[in-house]
Amino acid sequence: MIPLTLSRGDVVLTRFPFTDLMGSSLRPAVVVSQGQVGQDIVLVAVSSVVRGSLVPTDYSIDITHPEFALTGLRVTSVLRMHKLAAVERSVVVRRLGRLGPRLQAEVDRLLCAVLGL
Numbered sequence: 001m002i003p004l005t006l007s008r009g010d011v012v013l014t015r016f017p018f019t020d021l022m023g024s025s026l027r028p029a030v031v032v033s034q035g036q037v038g039q040d041i042v043l044v045a046v047s048s049v050v051r052g053s054l055v056p057t058d059y060s061i062d063i064t065h066p067e068f069a070l071t072g073l074r075v076t077s078v079l080r081m082h083k084l085a086a087v088e089r090s091v092v093v094r095r096l097g098r099l100g101p102r103l104q105a106e107v108d109r110l111l112c113a114v115l116g117l
Contacts, residue, residue: 004092006041008034009099011071015091016045032111045083048075057081057114059106072097081110
């Protein structure tokens with residue numbers, strides 16, 4: 001199988017590790033690393049479970065957002081910017097879509113907030 005070429009802003013379906021490192025789940029994620037170092041990429045978790053109160057660094061992408069169709073997501077979803085993971089590119093199952101420029105700018109802003117940059 002030819003390895004997937006991934007870019008910052010790609011929305012992918014991947015095995016995403018639990019924060020306790022006791023397992024993983026198949027879920028969408030957004031590539032936030034610029035290029036790749038070796039075979040690793042850095043991802044942000046995407047959840048379709050939209051709870052009543054979001055933490056300040058969560059970002060909800062509603063199906064009515066003008067760039068939603070580009071993402072390849074099927075339902076309103078939340079980017080959990082505080083849930084970052086470095087994974088091997090080989091665990092990515094497939095590319096779903098991409099973030100549009102407005103969504104990418106919001107991801108950049110929130111990522112800076114999470115990392116204190």
